[in-house]
Amino acid sequence: MSIITKKITKLENIALNPAKAVAESCKETGKEAVGCFPIYTPEEIVYAGGFLPVGMWGGKKEFKESEAYLQGFCCSIIKTNVELGIRGAYNHLKAVIIPALCDTLKCIVENWKIAVPQVPSVAIVYPQNRWAAGSQEYLIAEYKRVRSELEKITGVLITETAIEQAYELYEEYRAVMREFTEVAAKYPQTIDAKKRHLIIKAGYYMDKAVYKEDVKCIIEELKKMPEEKAKGVKVVATGLIGEPIEVLDIFVENGITVVADDLAQESRQFRTVGRPEGTIWEKMAGRILDQRGCTFLAEQKKSRGDMLINMVKNTGAEAVVVMMMKFCDPEEFDYPVYKAQLEKEGIPILYLEVDQQMESFEQLRTRIQSFAEML
Amino acid sequence: MSKTSKELLNELVAKHYEDAAQAKKDGKLVAWATSICPQELLEAMDITVVYPENHAAAIAARKHSQEFLDQSEGCGYSIDICSYARVNMGYKDIQYSEAANIPMPDMVFCCNNICTTVAKWYENLATELNIPFILIDTPFNHIYDAPAHNIEYMRNQIEHAIHQIEEICGRPYDYERLTEVMKISNETAYWWRRACFTAQAMPSPLSGFDMFNYMALVVCIRGKKEGRDLFKLWCEELEAKAAEGKGPWKEGEEEKYRVIWDGIACWANLSPTYKILKKYGINVVTSLYPDAWTILYETNDIEGMAKAYTYYHANRNVDYVAATKSQRVKDFNVDGVIFHSNRSCKLMDFTIYEQQRRITAETGVPTVVFDGDMTDPRIFSEAQYETRIQALVEMMEENKKKKAQEGK
Missing domain, CATH: 3.40.50.11890 (Rossmann fold)
Structure with a gap:
């Protein structure tokens, strides 16, 4: 097994088995x-x-x-x-x-x-x-x-010194993740929609010092390879989380590649760069105060629609996929506003209402299939 | 003969909407504001303030909400979010209702003490109408007393809002007038609370559904002299009624059971919710509404003002809310509690079950929950409601018998 396959498989297993992964991380790090x-x-x-x-x-x-x-x-x-x-x-x-x-x-x-x-x-x-x-x-x-x-x-x-050190580590982890999302977009076959999600999710159950090295390794290995062509449609994903996992299986089946995301569980965690100046507290606060386009933090004017339009333009995506977590008020409030903005720009939207207890995916499969065929 | 408070109430509500329309025609600035916000800041600068929640309730009470719900749902608003917001977002597009009309806003003014949802809703309005968004953020009080840094943060925001208002109005802030409006608002709050508390008398001179009617006005007229005078008059009428031993309804109709109504009224289903209670002799004697507009602070005490607004009950922890309701049960001789599990209001809903357990443990009174909605007529089921009320009546009756036996 190649290094990159090993690393990807490791992170996939971690993301798919959080309880076991946390227990192991605790054991390894003490x-x-x-x-x-x-x-x-x-x-x-x-x-x-x-x-x-x-x-x-x-x-x-x-x-x-x-x-x-x-x-x-x-x-x-x-x-x-x-x-x-x-x-x-x-x-x-x-x-x-x-x-x-x-x-x-x-x-x-x-x-x-x-x-x-x-x-x-x-x-x-x-x-x-x-x-x-x-x-x-x-x-x-x-x-x-x-x-x-x-x-x-x-x-x-x-202590503040310990927080400063932790912040530095986290800033490095966040920079690695930003790079990962950019690089992964160029390798849609190696990093398909499901793998992309699982690699990012694994970070929640590992020590960031260990995790960032694994992701760095994946980035380095990817860079050695020739860039890949997407098999099908390239999309930007938005919403709370890119799950249930079965939906991503359907994406993969239909060649849908996530080239960028605005998911709360994924890029919203690391897309905002920390402020270079100030005390450690000011730097940490700055990351929240500077965060844009997240429905959980109010804005004087909503910037999410413009942000999604720019993401589509910058990544060459053809559509936006909305992963709408049922009963999430903030996400549901944002949708009509950015929907109108995207429609004005002629950007197609695939709206998927999901929840974690979903059992049947046949309806979603049909909708995803016809969407992929339509584009 | 001088007018009764009921007559004045109807006149003032009509006048509120007419004045707002006229103000818009005259080129005055209009703000859309949340129902328990520091309206003092706007009133002091002679900005016309209207209240979308109130307006949505008025539309629903007159059975016109569906048209607006359809409009906003057509734009992508989920049926699962707040129906006040859905009615208002629909009204933003249609801009006319046979029920009642409000002029379009030049700014939105939001205090999220009532929920996080209003901040999302007003952010949408500010974005789509491209108008200023003034927000007073009142951090959720998961600790019993608001810590000093919360009060400081809210004070800063009040100052910031004043600057925003100065910019919008293009003139310096009128602090003298603010003092005056604060004084009136506090007097209104005093009379509102005192009037609501007349329901402590046995029988209660006040019918809870009447309180809902007067509430429509306390929302929109708290900072105006005519509002204060109306609530004083209402209070005097109720105190006179209580002194004569008169109950909430006509002669001969007995107030058999006294209950707390928890949550917003079902405006689109007012008639069945009221009639079914009355059929069983149940009077709503109180809720936490008397406190909702009891915004009391010393004139010119900005920190006190901040504290009063952040202490709206839905912005406080379960310890506070359950203890306050239990105290109401004792103070108002309450026999049972009706919880409205309102599909529109997750903040009020998602601690109901815990409140039920605590209230019953503390006071021994039974409680029931029914499903409904404040302005979406599709959620409420009359059959379910009546079944729940019947169950409550049985439990209350059982309690009464027990008490009577113990008393022997």
């Missing part, structure tokens, strides 16, 4: 894990404390215990996290961080304290009025509060 809810959390603070920040992006589970807390019209990622939490699947976590980025997450901040008392939680409330003076100061105070909460829970002192 660290304990701290769970990080979607969408944003200050992972650097967790890392600086000597803990392993791990992503919590739901999964395919039947809802039983969580029904005592949440109605049926709740985002499936978040409801799955609560379900797994009550069942004890997260008992090994030292703590979880929950950002109150939408109305559902605000309620989860509250429900978690009662439903999963064995796993301590720390809430963080990001500023929405990012254009007002004082939002930076506020966010820094929130970061410092999160640090104190974590210190109290774990008994570990988290």
